[in-house]
Each structure stands twice: as structure tokens, then as C-alpha cells.
Amino acid sequence: MNVEAYMNKLGQSAREASRLVAKSESGVKNKALLAMATALDNSRDALIAANEKDLENGRQNGLDAAMLDRLGLGHATIDGMIEGLRQVVALPDPVGSITDMNYRPSGIQVGKMRVPLGVIGIIYESRPNVTVEAASLCLKSGNATILRGGSEAIHSNQAVAECIRVGLKEAGLPAEAVQVVETTDREAVGQLITMPEFVDVIVPRGGKGLIERISRDAKVPVIKHLDGICHVYIDDQADRAKAVNIAINAKTHRYGTCNTMETLLIHVGVAKEVLGDLVDRYFAAGVELRGCEQTRALVPRVNEATESDWSTEYLAPVLSIKIVADIDEAMKHINLYGSHHTDAIVTENYTLSRRFLREVDSSSVVINASTRFADGFEYGLGAEIGISTDKIHARGPVGLEGLTSQKYVVLGDGHIRQ
Amino acid sequence: MNVEAYMNKLGQSAREASRLVAKSESGVKNKALLAMATALDNSRDALIAANEKDLENGRQNGLDAAMLDRLGLGHATIDGMIEGLRQVVALPDPVGSITDMNYRPSGIQVGKMRVPLGVIGIIYESRPNVTVEAASLCLKSGNATILRGGSEAIHSNQAVAECIRVGLKEAGLPAEAVQVVETTDREAVGQLITMPEFVDVIVPRGGKGLIERISRDAKVPVIKHLDGICHVYIDDQADRAKAVNIAINAKTHRYGTCNTMETLLIHVGVAKEVLGDLVDRYFAAGVELRGCEQTRALVPRVNEATESDWSTEYLAPVLSIKIVADIDEAMKHINLYGSHHTDAIVTENYTLSRRFLREVDSSSVVINASTRFADGFEYGLGAEIGISTDKIHARGPVGLEGLTSQKYVVLGDGHIRQ
Numbered sequence: 164m165n166v167e168a169y170m171n172k173l174g175q176s177a178r179e180a181s182r183l184v185a186k187s188e189s190g191v192k193n194k195a196l197l198a199m200a201t202a203l204d205n206s207r208d209a210l211i212a213a214n215e216k217d218l219e220n221g222r223q224n225g226l227d228a229a230m231l232d233r234l235g236l237g238h239a240t241i242d243g244m245i246e247g248l249r250q251v252v253a254l255p256d257p258v259g260s261i262t263d264m265n266y267r268p269s270g271i272q273v274g275k276m277r278v279p280l281g282v283i284g285i286i287y288e289s290r291p292n293v294t295v296e297a298a299s300l301c302l303k304s305g306n307a308t309i310l311r312g313g314s315e316a317i318h319s320n321q322a323v324a325e326c327i328r329v330g331l332k333e334a335g336l337p338a339e340a341v342q343v344v345e346t347t348d349r350e351a352v353g354q355l356i357t358m359p360e361f362v363d364v365i366v367p368r369g370g371k372g373l374i375e376r377i378s379r380d381a382k383v384p385v386i387k388h389l390d391g392i393c394h395v396y397i398d399d400q401a402d403r404a405k406a407v408n409i410a411i412n413a414k415t416h417r418y419g420t421c422n423t424m425e426t427l428l429i430h431v432g433v434a435k436e437v438l439g440d441l442v443d444r445y446f447a448a449g450v451e452l453r454g455c456e457q458t459r460a461l462v463p464r465v466n467e468a469t470e471s472d473w474s475t476e477y478l479a480p481v482l483s484i485k486i487v488a489d490i491d492e493a494m495k496h497i498n499l500y501g502s503h504h505t506d507a508i509v510t511e512n513y514t515l516s517r518r519f520l521r522e523v524d525s526s527s528v529v530i531n532a533s534t535r536f537a538d539g540f541e542y543g544l545g546a547e548i549g550i551s552t553d554k555i556h557a558r559g560p561v562g563l564e565g566l567t568s569q570k571y572v573v574l575g576d577g578h579i580r581q
Numbered sequence: 582m583n584v585e586a587y588m589n590k591l592g593q594s595a596r597e598a599s600r601l602v603a604k605s606e607s608g609v610k611n612k613a614l615l616a617m618a619t620a621l622d623n624s625r626d627a628l629i630a631a632n633e634k635d636l637e638n639g640r641q642n643g644l645d646a647a648m649l650d651r652l653g654l655g656h657a658t659i660d661g662m663i664e665g666l667r668q669v670v671a672l673p674d675p676v677g678s679i680t681d682m683n684y685r686p687s688g689i690q691v692g693k694m695r696v697p698l699g700v701i702g703i704i705y706e707s708r709p710n711v712t713v714e715a716a717s718l719c720l721k722s723g724n725a726t727i728l729r730g731g732s733e734a735i736h737s738n739q740a741v742a743e744c745i746r747v748g749l750k751e752a753g754l755p756a757e758a759v760q761v762v763e764t765t766d767r768e769a770v771g772q773l774i775t776m777p778e779f780v781d782v783i784v785p786r787g788g789k790g791l792i793e794r795i796s797r798d799a800k801v802p803v804i805k806h807l808d809g810i811c812h813v814y815i816d817d818q819a820d821r822a823k824a825v826n827i828a829i830n831a832k833t834h835r836y837g838t839c840n841t842m843e844t845l846l847i848h849v850g851v852a853k854e855v856l857g858d859l860v861d862r863y864f865a866a867g868v869e870l871r872g873c874e875q876t877r878a879l880v881p882r883v884n885e886a887t888e889s890d891w892s893t894e895y896l897a898p899v900l901s902i903k904i905v906a907d908i909d910e911a912m913k914h915i916n917l918y919g920s921h922h923t924d925a926i927v928t929e930n931y932t933l934s935r936r937f938l939r940e941v942d943s944s945s946v947v948i949n950a951s952t953r954f955a956d957g958f959e960y961g962l963g964a965e966i967g968i969s970t971d972k973i974h975a976r977g978p979v980g981l982e983g984l985t986s987q988k989y990v991v992l993g994d995g996h997i998r999q
Contacts, residue, residue, distance in 0.1 A: 182916070186940050259939060265961065271950050273960045276938065280972050363972055384802065384973040405995030412997035498600065507991075520694065520990055521677060522604050532689050532993025541998070542691045542989060543683065554698050554781055555802040556974040559989045571960060571977045572938055573925075575950025577823030579830035580959070 166346060170354035173309055173342050174361025177282045180339035181307035185279045189256035191334050196299055199330030200248040203295070206326050207241055213322035214291065221315050233289040236319050244295040244323075247546070251299040254545040257563045258305040261572060271578050275569040279305030281363035283566065284355045285548075286311045286377060288369040291319035297366070298327055298341045300548050304566035307340050309362065311355055314347035321345065356381040366548055366561075386561060389552045390476045390502035391421030393534040396493040396519075398510035399432035405531055406509040407440045412533040413507065415448045419478050421550060422505050422527075422537040426473060426483045428493045431457070434486045438462050450480045457486040473500040490515050498524050504552055505529060505537040505559075526552060526559035584764060588772035591727055591760050592779025595700045598757035599725035603697045607674035609752050614717055617748030618666040621713070624744050625659055631740035632709065639733050651707040654737050662713040662741075665964070669717040672963040675981045676723040679990060689996050693987040697723030699781035701984065702773045703966075704729045704795060706787040709737035715784070716745055716759045718966050722984035725758050727780065729773055732765035739763065774799040784966055784979075804979060807970045808894045808920035809839030811952045814911040814937075816928035817850035823949055824927040825858045830951040831925065833866045837896050839968060840923050840945075840955040844891060844901045846911045849875070852904045856880050868898045875904040891918040908933050916942050922970055923947060923955040923977075944970060944977035 164172070184192075203210070214236035221231050257277050264274030283306045285297040294310055301308040312320040324343035331340055344351050356365050356377055365385045367377045378385050395413050397406045413424035429437050434457070442462050445452055453472050454465035465484065472483040473496070487493045490508070497506050507529035508519040516530045527537040537560065539547025544562030551557045557565035582590070602610075621628070632654035639649050675695050682692030701724045703715040712728055719726040730738040742761035749758055762769050774783050774795055783803045785795045796803050813831050815824045831842035847855050852875070860880050863870055871886035883902065890901040891914070905911045908926070915924050925947035926937040934948045945955040955978065957965025962980030969975045975983035 182940075182942075185942070267959060267961055269954065269959060271954055271959070276946075278942070281942070379800075384971075402995065408995060408997050416998050522600075524600075524603070524696070524699070525988065527989040527991060528694075529991040530993060532991055532996040533998050535998035536687065536689055536991055536993075536996070537989070541685060541687060541689070543685055553802075554986045558986050568972045568976050570943065571945040571955070573945060573947040573950055573954055575948065575954075577820065577826060578950040578954070579826050580834050580951050580953035 166348045166350045167354055169346060170344075170351055170358065171361070173344065174282070174358045176339040177307040177309050177342060178361045180337040181279070181281050183337055184302065184307050184340045185258070185281075185305045187305065187336060191336065192256070192303055192305075193252045195302065195330045195334035195336050196248050196252050197330075198333035199295070199299070199327050200245045202326035202329040203241055203245055203323070206322065207238065210236060210241060210319070210322045213318040216318040217316050224315070226315065230289060230315070234291070234316055234319070236291050240292050244292050247292075247296055248299050251303050251546055254303060254563060256303065257567050264572075269578060270575070272574040274572050276572045277564070277567045278570050280566060280568055282307045282309065282361060284309045284311070284362045284365045284383075286352055286355065286365065286367045286369070286373070288313040288373065289316055291316050291323055293368060294320050294323045294343065295327070296546070297368075297548060300546060300563060301566060302340060304563045306566055309342050309344065309355060311344040311352055317347055352377070353380065356383060359383045368549055384556070386549065386551050386557055386565070387553060388421065388549050391423070391504040391550075392425050392474060392476050392500065392502040393422055393504055394426050394428055394497050394501055394506045395424050395534060396428040396487070396490070396497070396506070396508045397430060397433065397437055398490060398508060398512060398515060399430035400512040400515070401433065401509040402511055403433075403436065403440065406437060409507065409509055409531070409533050410441055411444055413535055414445070414450060414482050415480075416533070416535050418480050420535070422534050423478070424482070424534050425475065425477055426485065426500070428485050428487050428496060431486050431488055434458070435461055438484075445482065448480070450482050452482055452484060454484040455486060458484045476502070490518065494519065494522055501525060502552060504550070505534045507532065507534050526550070584766045584768045585772055587764060588762075588769055588776065589779070591762065592700070592776045594757040595725040595727050595760060596779045598755040599697070599699050601755055602720065602725050602758045603676070603699075603723045605723065605754060609754065610674070610721055610723075611670045613720065613748045613752035613754050614666050614670050615748075616751035617713070617717070617745050618663045620744035620747040621659055621663055621741070624740065625656065628654060628659060628737070628740045631736040634736040635734050642733070644733065648707060648733070652709070652734055652737070654709050658710050662710050665710075665714055666717050669721050669964055672721065672981060674721065675985050682990075687996060688993070690992040692990050694990045695982070695985050696988050698984060698986055700725045700727065700779060702727045702729070702780045702783045702801075704770055704773065704783065704785045704787070704791070706731040706791065707734055709734045709741055711786060712738050712741045712761065713745070714964070715786075715966060718964060718981060719984060720758060722981045724984055727760050727762065727773060729762040729770055735765055770795070771798065774801060777801045786967055802974070804967065804969050804975055804983070805971060806839065806967050809841070809922040809968075810843050810892065810894050810918065810920040811840055811922055812844050812846055812915050812919055812924045813842050813952060814846040814905070814908070814915070814924070814926045815848060815851065815855055816908060816926060816930065816933060817848035818930040818933070819851065819927040820929055821851075821854065821858065824855060827925065827927055827949070827951050828859055829862055831953055832863070832868060832900050833898075834951070834953050836898050838953070840952050841896070842900070842952050843893065843895055844903065844918070846903050846905050846914060849904050849906055852876070853879055856902075863900065866898070868900055870900055870902060872902040873904060876902045894920070908936065912937065912940055919943060920970060922968070923952045925950065925952050944968070
């Protein structure tokens with residue numbers, strides 16, 4: 164069977180399975196998720212053996228240490244997958260929830276019912292635990308899933324898929340509710356993102372290159388995460404201790420995450436003191452600093468920032484620093500150079516914090532807290548499929564609700580339109 | 582200036598204006614809307630004269646009577662536009678509304694703030710009153726708009742645009758908050774739908790051909806309305822009087838609307854009686870009936886329905902009729918041949934109505950009421966920019982809320998991530 168025919172078959176069977184998953188009761192979905200956890204626990208040897216094949220191939224193909232690290236699947240990763248499944252079981256089922264049901268002047272009642280999107284295609288790289296994470300969130304939200312992992316993880320993903328199938332079967336759900344693409348042919352991705360008749364939305368998880376390519380070529384909606392160029396703006400009315408703690412945490416808590424601060428903006432009125440507090444701590448942590456001219460005039464040890472620094476997501480121990488005249492310059496900088504992901508102000512001023520909240524056009528706008536809080540767990544979504552930098556459908560961390568939509572329900576008693 | 586440069590300029594200035602509109606207070610936006618109404622009222626002669634030019638050109642270019650009728654802009658249309666503006670003024674402003682603000686275990690507070698999408702591109706045909714309708718909804722929801730009407734209405738649209746500009750100016754809002762494309766060059770549409778840096782979403786309003794073309798070529802999200810192939814299923818436990826009233830109303834109340842029933846499904850157990858009640862009334866109203874074999878066996882006067890009838894949106898006094906074995910066959914037919922727009926069941930059975938509500942995958946699911954209720958006014962949205970047949974972002978009638986998104990707001994007191 165050629166790739167096109169194979170993907171079409173996958174799509175069609177996913178579409179059919181999606182109708183059964185959509186009407187499944189929460190208890191049945193939870194039973195499947197728990198059975199998957201048991202299957203993973205019972206298959207540790209098989210999982211690790213399959214992963215060893217991928218690692219061996221990876222070593223032969225010259226994958227670097229970081230890639231091999233992400234690809235690895237040991238007991239700790241399996242424990243994490245099992246724990247993740249239990250957490251998803253514990254989350255409330257969003258499907259079928261009816262809100263805003265009100266009588267209208269005509270006498271009909273109108274409300275909204277939360278419903279699954281249908282079939283979700285997930286495209287991801289390396290980490291095999293994404294297979295379980297994505298499958299569990301999609302299943303709990305009543306969707307069928309087609310998962311396409313990286314070719315370097317194909318054996319691991321197939322072994323995980325087998326556990327997922329066991330779980331689905333045990334709960335009486337169709338095996339086609341979660342399907343892992345079995346071919347490593349790259350054409351499979353091209354097919355997956357151009358079958359609007361079978362796939363309702365694509366969620367790509369991976370590097371910016373992958374996501375841009377998919378967004379460009381997709382013929383179905385994409386819930387995507389691009390850059391995380393996050394800012395902290397320290398106002399002249401900031402509490403200095405809070406400002407310093409937040410600026411250190413937002414940069415140094417983790418370097419490779421999308422909600423890490425990449426540019427620090429400081430009000431000119433407090434720049435000298437704040438930089439005095441911060442620079443040594445950043446250097447001690449091994450952070451390279453790149454500053455605007457004013458910054459370098461105050462602290463000559465700081466490297467020069469070029470125009471491109473303001474729009475760079477370092478994902479590394481590098482920080483650009485800019486001194487601004489006021490909140491207006493800060494917000495203008497954020498809205499121009501930022502990626503509309505997560506941006507914070509530190510200030511004790513009520514009016515400025517209120518303005519920042521309204522006028523900064525980012526998926527998360529933060530007052531007096533670290534940008535690092537921007538994720539599904541911290542926000543109480545329980546788990547997330549990703550953080551959307553889109554404005555349409557879902558902005559910011561996307562949990563179960565983001566994998567659903569709402570339809571209108573209308574109740575009458577023989578009502579006709581006059 | 583070539584079209585590309587012209588559209589880029591429009592886009593860039595819309596993007597800048599969108600930031601000012603986004604933070605405008607409701608009172609300012611309402612002042613602009615009321616001033617537009619006054620300007621329209623004061624410009625009746627100019628509007629009618631401009632429209633006369635379009636009508637004259639239309640007659641010379643051989644537009645048919647229906648097109649000319651839709652293009653016409655007389656005192657009644659102007660009254661309607663003024664009334665529409667007043668209705669939008671009366672609607673609550675969705676922008677800035679914060680919901681679900683809760684303390685998290687970490688001590689931060691997390692909530693969601695409703696925010697404008699940014700810049701909305703509207704592409705429409707003929708009817709000049711859409712210019713005011715779309716502009717007012719986009720403005721009230723805090724968005725900037727670029728409007729591209731049909732070339733056949735260019736003089737009318739420019740005259741309306743002048744009134745919109747007067748209104749914006751009077752309220753101190755930038756003229757670029759609502760811009761009407763001044764060129765009739767078709768390339769302008771191609772540009773408008775491929776500028777993701779300046780345009781956040783496209784709303785096409787017009788025929789299916791236009792919408793399909795735009796969806797195919799757009800590089801920005803499209804909130805679209807495709808077919809309205811709506812069904813009424815009359816169950817064997819339906820109240821006969823309700824069933825007949827609803828079936829007549831859903832078809833004959835208006836023929837050209839998207840929420841008009843196109844296919845009637847009848848349970849085999851009541852088909853004979855129900856058809857006996859309905860057929861003469863449909864014929865009396867001038868409706869052509871096309872039935873399945875079973876239908877024709879009961880009522881030979883009914884024409885033969887072919888496979889293509891089940892997926893045709895007639896928008897005309899034509900109705901296809903199919904007799905089904907039970908609710909399962911009915912729902913299967915609806916989910917397969919329907920357009921996921923609006924579908925109704927008539928039944929007194931509690932369990933079947935509950936199943937229909939959950940299992941029918943349409944933007945509006947209706948029990949014991951006419952499909953004709955599916956619109957923004959009847960649902961209490963106040964006004965609508967269209968009815969979405971998409972699943973992502975907005976499903977069903979799209980009002981002010983559908984023209985917005987939600988960002989996360991996070992309040993802390995110096996909180997850092999542990």
C-alpha cells in the first residue's frame with residue numbers, strides 16, 4: 164500500500180472511531196487510561212528493549228548527546244508516563260458540559276455544549292513519552308488521535324502504541340481511537356496535514372522549523388507554538404527585592420523552556436540600582452549579558468546587543484537588557500519584538516499594572532510574578548498539550564478544554580419561527 | 582502605488598490602529614457608532630446617489646434582478662443600517678472581561694481576560710449594508726477592520742465608508758480603525774488573505790465559491806460559513822402536530838437562508854401519516870418534493886431523489902425526503918450527508934432526545950423546534966458576523982464574543998517558580 168492510501172485508511176478509520184469516542188462515558192475513557200498505565204507497567208522490558216534499538220540506531224546515525232538524552236526511555240520515564248495517565252484520569256471530563264442555558268423571548272432554551280473536535284493529528288519529535296501524553300489528553304477530551312513521532316523513535320513509539328491498544332481494548336474502545344503512524348516515510352506528514360475530511364486539527368510539537376513548515380503546508384487548522392520571546396519589565400515603582408527575585412528566577416530557573424525571560428527591560432530611573440543588584444548574580448550563574456548602549460554605559464562588562472538580539476529566543480544562558488524611558492516604551496518594545504507568549508511587569512503602581520494587563524498583547528500577561536509560571540500545571544489545567552501562540556481558538560497553555568469546541572443546543576416544545 | 586504596496590500600507594496602518602481600538606473604552610466606541618448613525622442619516626442623498634451609480638453600472642454590465650436587488654440602497658436600507666448601529670451600541674462590550682480568576686496552590690492568581698483578535702479582514706459581495714454591519718461588530722469587539730466589498734458596490738461602499746470615518750473622527754478614534762479597500766483590483770483580495778503579519782483573521786461572506794477559494798488560498802485563519810444542509814428528523818414518538826408545524830416552518834419560512842431544512846427524515850413507523858399531513862401543504866406552498874424509494878411508494882406524486890440530493894443545499898423551494906428505520910439511521914445520515922450546521926429532531930422520547938443532543942455533530946442541535954431559530958438574534962448574541970461551520974474557535978452563530986479571544990492574566994506579589 165502506498166503512503167497516500169495508508170494515511171487515507173488511517174484517517175478514515177480515525178474519523179469512524181472518533182464518533183464512538185465522542186459519545187463514550189468518562190468512566191470508560193478513564194478505564195482505558197488506567198489499563199494503559201497497567202500495560203506500560205507490565206511491558207517495561209519490552210519498552211526498554213525497543214528503545215535500545217532506537218538508541219543504537221541513533222548512535223550509528225550520529226545523533227548528538229542531547230538528542231539521545233531526549234530519546235531515552237528508562238524506568239523513570241515509564242514511571243512518569245504512568246503518573247501522567249493517572250493525572251489525566253483525575254481531571255474532570257469537559258465533554259458534554261452544558262453552559263449558559265437560558266430561555267429566549269421566543270420560548271426556546273439555548274445553551275452551549277462542549278464537544279470534542281473530532282480527529283487530532285499530533286506531529287512530534289524524539290521524546291517517546293509524548294506518545295502517551297498526547298494520546299491520553301486527546302482521548303479524555305473525546306477525540307480520536309493520529310500520532311506521528313520522529314523516525315528516530317519508531318521502535319519505542321510502536322512499543323508504547325501496543326500498550327495504548329491494550330488499554331483501549333480492555334475498556335471496549337476501538338483500537339483506531341489512537342493510531343500511531345507505522346511508516347517513517349516523510350510523505351506521511353504531508354498527507355496527515357492535508358486531509359481535512361479526516362483530520363480536524365493538527366498539533367505540532369517540536370522545533371520552530373518543523374512547526375513553521377507544517378503551518379505553511381497544512382490544509383487543516385494548526386494549534387501551534389512558535390517562539391517564546393518573553394520579557395520582564397522592571398518599573399521605577401517596582402519593589403526592588405521582588406524585581407530582583409523575579410528577574411533571576413525568570414532567566415535562571417531553566418534556560419531551555421519557552422516561558423523563560425529572554426529580554427529584561429528596566430526603567431531608566433532605577434536601572435543603575437537594579438543592574439547593581441543583578442549583574443553579579445547573572446554572571447555567577449553563567450549568564451551572558453547583552454545590553455543596549457545605556458546599559459553598557461552603566462555596566463561596561465555587559466556585551467553589546469544588536470538589533471537581532473531583541474527578537475531572538477536564546478533558549479540558553481544569554482539575556483538581552485534594554486533600558487527604557489517608561490512603561491510606554493516598554494510595552495511598545497514588547498508588542499513589537501516579543502512573540503506574544505508571556506510578559507511580566509514588576510511594579511507597585513496600581514494604574515500602571517492595570518494598563519499593562521490590558522495593553523500587552525500576549526497569551527499570558529503577568530504582574531509581579533515570574534514568567535516561568537506560564538504552563539498548564541501552574542494554571543490549574545492539570546496538563547497541557549502545548550502552549551499556543553495563536554490568537555484563534557486557544558491562546559496560552561492548551562489543556563483538555565482547548566481540545567474541544569462548543570456547539571449550540573436548542574430545546575423547544577414545538578416552537579416555530581414567526 | 583501597486584496593489585501589493587497599497588494593501589501592505591492598509592495592513593500596517595490597521596495593525597497600528599488596532600492597538601488603539603483594543604484599549605478604547607466602551608463609551609468611546611459607542612460614541613463612534615452613534616456618530617456613524619448620525620452621519621448616515623445626514624448623508625442619505627449622497628448614499629443614494631452613489632448607489633445609483635453602482636446600479637447603473639450593474640444594469641449596463643447585465644447584473645440580474647436578484648443581484649441588483651441586493652445591491653440596492655434606499656431609505657429603508659439606510660434605516661436598517663442606523664437601527665443596526667444602535668443595536669450594537671446596546672450590546673455589552675466583551676473586551677477586558679475577566680473570568681475564572683482563582684488562587685493557585687503557588688499563591689498566584691490566574692484568570693482569563695477577553696481580548697480583541699486584532700485586525701479582521703472582511704470579504705463580501707454586493708450588499709452595501711454589510712459594510713456597516715461588519716465594521717460595527719468589529720469595532721465594538723475592539724478590532725480594526727479592513728473591508729473588501731464587491732467591485733459592483735464600490736461607489737456605495739465608499740460613500741458608507743465616508744460616514745464611518747466621520748463617526749470614528751468624532752469619537753477621537755483613528756480613521757484606520759475601519760478601512761474600506763478602494764481598489765477593485767482582484768489582486769487586493771489575494772494580498773489581504775496572505776498578510777499574517779497585519780491580519781489576524783478573515784471572515785468571508787458570500788457564495789460558496791468565494792469562501793472555498795479564500796479558504797484554500799488564505800495564509801491566515803478563516804472563520805467561514807460553507808453549506809447549510811439542515812435536517813429535521815421526525816421520530817415515531819413525535820407529537821404529530823409539532824412535527825408538522827416544525828417541518829413546514831423549517832422549509833417554507835424562508836427558502837434562501839442557510840438554516841432552512843433541505844432534507845426531511847421520517848421514521849418508517851409514522852411515515853405514512855406524517856407524509857399525509859405534509860405533502861399537500863408543501864405542494865400548496867409550491868415546494869418540489871424529491872423522495873427516496875420508500876417515500877415514492879407511499880406518495881407517487883413525489884419526484885425521485887438521487888444520491889446527490891442528500892448533499893445538496895437547494896436554497897430554493899425543493900425538499901428531499903428520506904424514510905429511515907430509526908434514530909441511528911437518521912443520525913448516521915445527518916453526520917454523513919449534512920454540513921454540520923443545524924439539525925433537529927422531533928420526538929417526545931427523553932432518551933432519544935438526549936442521544937440526539939450528544940451524538941449529532943452539528944453547530945446547532947435542536948429538539949422540538951424549527952431549524953430556522955439558528956441565528957445570532959434568536960440565540961441572544963444580539964447580532965452576528967456570520968454562522969461558522971468550522972469546529973475551531975467559533976461554531977455556529979458568531980457574535981461579538983467570536984471576534985475576541987482570551988489571554989491569561991497572572992497576578993502575583995513577587996512570586997517565583999520553585
